[in-house]
Amino acid sequence: MRRCCQGVGLPCLFKGVGMATPRPPRFLLVFDFDETIVAENSDDSVLRLAPGQALPEPLRQSQRQGSYNEYMRRVLAFLGDQGVRPADFKALYENIPLSPGMPELFQFLSKNHELFELILISDANMFGIEAKLRAAGVHSLFRKIFSNPSSFDKRGYLTLGPYHSHKCLDCPANMCKRKILTEYLAERAQEEVEFERVFYVGDGANDFCPSVALTSADVAFPRKGFPMHRMTQEMEQKQPGAFQATVVPWESAAEVARYLQELLKRKC
Template sequence: MAGLVVIFDFDKTIIDCDSDNWVVEELGINHLFTQLLHSLPWNSIMDRMMTELHNRGKTIEDVEKCLKKVPLHPSIASAIESAHAFGCDLRVVSDANVFFIETILKHHGLLDCFSEINTNPSLVDEQGRLRILPYHDFNSSPHGCNICPSNMCKGLVMEKIRALVSADGKKQLVYVGDGAPDFCAGLKLEEGDVMMPRKDFPICDLISANPLLTKAKIHEWSDWEELGANLLSTVNNALIDESSNTRTDQLVPLDCKYQNTLISATAHEALQKALPVSPPH
């Protein structure tokens, strides 16, 4: 599936929480975080929180252990693994940070499914303290977007991704997210692309308030079963579109619990001829 690129937000999209808030609350520094909330950018506060944890004797291993407890629904894990098995190019665009995202994805066996993670850089300094840095240097070169936070404009990241993946031909992009910055990312989608916004979250409010700005097809989701079904329906439809140019021996046999619930009977019949898919468990 060389023509399909699926881009995920991370917090409240792949995982069922905000990873920053999870660490702050689980490791007992929520009070200090709240105090700083209106005086510093969020990204800068998280860097300050990691210093506070270090000062309290918390190690990088403590942070890692905390992150491994983050809830990730089996349905989204299954959908990611299935899309990867089909050959989709999976990427992350997130305002979390490299350490948090890689730790969580690796723990759930999903890290190798993604070709790229676009997020705030992080590093462990010589003192053993986790440092979290901004994706965009907002002091020297502010991005100027009034939707996204100062440290990361997802729209600019999407422009970079499209340029990279389109270098060797036309690609269909799918974007999955929940927040206002994900709306900014979605504005970079074109006709034929797919936007998957989470229902009753800021992204849907912005889409509703600006109905003419989004060019992509919109498939909403409210829970991870619905997201998984929507994602695999999109993958399967793309597979059907490409099937005339793809030999059946190049397709990946897939045992997936989703039985293409959103695909029409005709499309489902066409898919079954191209790829053996087991019934739902």
């Protein structure tokens, strides 16, 4: 069960003399990366490193539904063959622009870091995400990042793997964000950290899957006009009440910050 706000104001418990137990965060905030934290799809961004900023037609046509992770492995191998090296990738990821209002949201979260636990779940790649978050000065805000493993091999090629396997029929074979979020909440509960509310900020179809698992206490922040937003609207039309979380669409992440700020003002 989620921890209720009635216990928030209680004094800290002591494990020993002078050893206070830190008060656990009250809220979990889950972020997507591509077209959520950053304004672009970072997989598309890497094409700027290709000759003529385009892929050969046979490679481009090799993308098949359900095997995007494998397709990106081929893309990265091609870029390696063209002489693209670690410093090139690092500079590219660092310079992908943040989405509108995202600096304001991170500033708010930094000021209220004791209340919010942040995690990131993305079907991009770990190297690119960490490079961007460090460049933006917000990497330390995240307790954990879940993404496809990536590293540079002895040739200097960026390699990519799948995150995990799962049985969800609605998600790509390499990642189900609902499975990741559900397991994370269970893990934190075992560590005696349970959240009053979960907030989910995303944009894509693969963000809709975990948002369906949210409860009526939680809030889904879909980017306005993107697949996650359209899918929540379609579910509400077809099955009124089936989508339990409050839905708050956003165009600027500053809107998310304002919503959270107002929430804190109302809390006990």
